[in-house]
Amino acid sequence: MMKAWTIKKPGGIEQLELVDRPIPEAKADEILIKVEATAINRTDIITRERSDLTKPYPILGVEVSGIVEKESESHPELKIGTRVAGIVNRGAYAEYAVIPANRAIILPDAISLIEGAAIPEVFLTAYQTIFWLGDLKLDDKKGEKTILIHAAGSGVGTAAIQLAGRKIGGAKIIATAGSDRKLALAKELGAAVTINYRKENFAERVLEETDGQGVDLILDFIGASYWEQNLKSIAVDGRWILIGTLGGSEVEDFSINSLMQKRVSLHATLLTPRSDDYKAKLTEEFSRIILPFFEEDIIQPIIHSVLSFEDLPEAHRQMEADENTGKIILTID
Amino acid sequence: MMKAWTIKKPGGIEQLELVDRPIPEAKADEILIKVEATAINRTDIITRERSDLTKPYPILGVEVSGIVEKESESHPELKIGTRVAGIVNRGAYAEYAVIPANRAIILPDAISLIEGAAIPEVFLTAYQTIFWLGDLKLDDKKGEKTILIHAAGSGVGTAAIQLAGRKIGGAKIIATAGSDRKLALAKELGAAVTINYRKENFAERVLEETDGQGVDLILDFIGASYWEQNLKSIAVDGRWILIGTLGGSEVEDFSINSLMQKRVSLHATLLTPRSDDYKAKLTEEFSRIILPFFEEDIIQPIIHSVLSFEDLPEAHRQMEADENTGKIILTID
Numbered sequence: 001m002m003k004a005w006t007i008k009k010p011g012g013i014e015q016l017e018l019v020d021r022p023i024p025e026a027k028a029d030e031i032l033i034k035v036e037a038t039a040i041n042r043t044d045i046i047t048r049e050r051s052d053l054t055k056p057y058p059i060l061g062v063e064v065s066g067i068v069e070k071e072s073e074s075h076p077e078l079k080i081g082t083r084v085a086g087i088v089n090r091g092a093y094a095e096y097a098v099i100p101a102n103r104a105i106i107l108p109d110a111i112s113l114i115e116g117a118a119i120p121e122v123f124l125t126a127y128q129t130i131f132w133l134g135d136l137k138l139d140d141k142k143g144e145k146t147i148l149i150h151a152a153g154s155g156v157g158t159a160a161i162q163l164a165g166r167k168i169g170g171a172k173i174i175a176t177a178g179s180d181r182k183l184a185l186a187k188e189l190g191a192a193v194t195i196n197y198r199k200e201n202f203a204e205r206v207l208e209e210t211d212g213q214g215v216d217l218i219l220d221f222i223g224a225s226y227w228e229q230n231l232k233s234i235a236v237d238g239r240w241i242l243i244g245t246l247g248g249s250e251v252e253d254f255s256i257n258s259l260m261q262k263r264v265s266l267h268a269t270l271l272t273p274r275s276d277d278y279k280a281k282l283t284e285e286f287s288r289i290i291l292p293f294f295e296e297d298i299i300q301p302i303i304h305s306v307l308s309f310e311d312l313p314e315a316h317r318q319m320e321a322d323e324n325t326g327k328i329i330l331t332i333d
Numbered sequence: 334m335m336k337a338w339t340i341k342k343p344g345g346i347e348q349l350e351l352v353d354r355p356i357p358e359a360k361a362d363e364i365l366i367k368v369e370a371t372a373i374n375r376t377d378i379i380t381r382e383r384s385d386l387t388k389p390y391p392i393l394g395v396e397v398s399g400i401v402e403k404e405s406e407s408h409p410e411l412k413i414g415t416r417v418a419g420i421v422n423r424g425a426y427a428e429y430a431v432i433p434a435n436r437a438i439i440l441p442d443a444i445s446l447i448e449g450a451a452i453p454e455v456f457l458t459a460y461q462t463i464f465w466l467g468d469l470k471l472d473d474k475k476g477e478k479t480i481l482i483h484a485a486g487s488g489v490g491t492a493a494i495q496l497a498g499r500k501i502g503g504a505k506i507i508a509t510a511g512s513d514r515k516l517a518l519a520k521e522l523g524a525a526v527t528i529n530y531r532k533e534n535f536a537e538r539v540l541e542e543t544d545g546q547g548v549d550l551i552l553d554f555i556g557a558s559y560w561e562q563n564l565k566s567i568a569v570d571g572r573w574i575l576i577g578t579l580g581g582s583e584v585e586d587f588s589i590n591s592l593m594q595k596r597v598s599l600h601a602t603l604l605t606p607r608s609d610d611y612k613a614k615l616t617e618e619f620s621r622i623i624l625p626f627f628e629e630d631i632i633q634p635i636i637h638s639v640l641s642f643e644d645l646p647e648a649h650r651q652m653e654a655d656e657n658t659g660k661i662i663l664t665i666d
Contacts, residue, residue, distance in 0.1 A: 223589050224589060242589065242592065242593065245589060245590070245593065249588050249589045249590045249593075250586060250587075250588055250589075251584075251586065251587055251588070251589055252585075252586055253583060253584065253585050253586065254583075254584055255582050255583055255584070256556050256557060256575065256578060256582045256583075256584055256601065257578070257582045259575065259599075259601035260575065260578065260582075260601045260602075260603060261603075262601070263600075263601055263602050263603065264599075264600075264601050265598065265599070265600045265601075266592075266597075266598070266599040266600075266601075267596075267597075267598045267599075268589065268592035268593045268595070268596055268597050268598075268599075269593075269596050270593060270594075270596065273594075
């Protein structure tokens, strides 16, 4: 048996419950890992509250790092003892977890297991949105493209600034957030321009900073409340990647004329419900292209707090209170 | 001097005026053509009404076919006497017109000059939206993708059905229009399913015809009035190409949740304001890949009426009354 976090019933933090569950069985194309660290994601809170969940309630959590405990026949390179991290569909808040072998990121020695748990969800999401959907190229001319990144202090925001910015993607980053502390971090990570949306209209500032041209790419976690300002901020032939609705999802009257005149491409996306094949391809490409930048310390996972496994309720509280700048990690002794 | 159509002042059909103008001068990378036929486009009506136009008012018209009258140094293959067609920025309603040499489509013998004038705008637009923005591949497995084409009786609609359908693109076409006559033509051109939007809710029918999955691609000339039904009709990972606002441009409250859940890509586009390079590349690829299908009579330009040059007011009347199924052509003796 193993310790694992589930819920008494769907609801608030008080419903989280630490229980004993059987150690899961790995299928032929999966590996069993002894979990060393897990990270909190917003989707965990959504799952915790989902009133359509029925008993037996699942083990929560989608992101782990740990040591291979049982090998997969299909992937002999993942030997017992290999340090890995990755995204699972569920079951990450536990002492053991199974993960499809083709979704395991092998951690180089330079990356600790705590850092490893802080990488998969946010960096894979940022990589997918910037380089696959956002069409930024690693060999683009440096400084040629301008990218507007909202929620700059969030996990995906901090990852996106590092991947798109001068260190790797070479784009000029304009970052928005609601606190000067988050914006200071954004600047440190490579943002050229930072905008506190509580203090100024970001669209006006974006146009000022781009000689009236607007930005080539928007990474939008906000949705409805930024809709009009995003339309004003985007350049002709711009791409707008919609990956969150922190600012609501009900857009009031809008005119599609500005979409047409600017020939905007709007891509709505979520990583979690994508197919296993998609995630495997993304994991492979990310591991090959981006992990070396972590090894050389050119980019870093951004960690807000490291708590112990028993402190999951406190970890959820921090995320719900929007206290975190970067990832909240739990470690298992 | 030459005869050409301009306007007395911006306004209705009564403002059209046949005048004498100097024969235009071709620049180094342009060719002068003796116009044999020109075609009517909706953008001509918009230009005719544009209150911000100032004198001297331009020669209207954007689409021509004719004979090369003066060669371009940069394109020696376009010899005097070569039969060409193409899109010009303005000046097509005239006895002579200049066209950038890299935007001239050389007409094979099998295509008449009248047919030639009916091809460029609608087939280039359809090609761009289906194969470039819509991401349909010429080597896609036949019947694998389903495409919803609105305004099936329009010029671009009839071109799109032929290019995307079983003859070339291999997709299953669902076509909508407001008259049974237009839908009968759509069926003849290759649509598998036709829907009269005046008689039924197209979204319900689309879901019925796709086992509840929705369509992979929407070609949308309609805009606001179809917004909600398009959202219901589109499949997960579907692409939605917005190329017109015949149904208005003011979208009332909508929820971006369905965009997110279906991971929709929405591409707004217009061909006319694209760069010269873009149009040249599109012309080259279209000529190479699609013209052979015209030569073999696998696809055809759809012509509604052929009028003489003096009958431009009648031609505009037909388009404004939405009478045409396919192109309205004027010939010059």
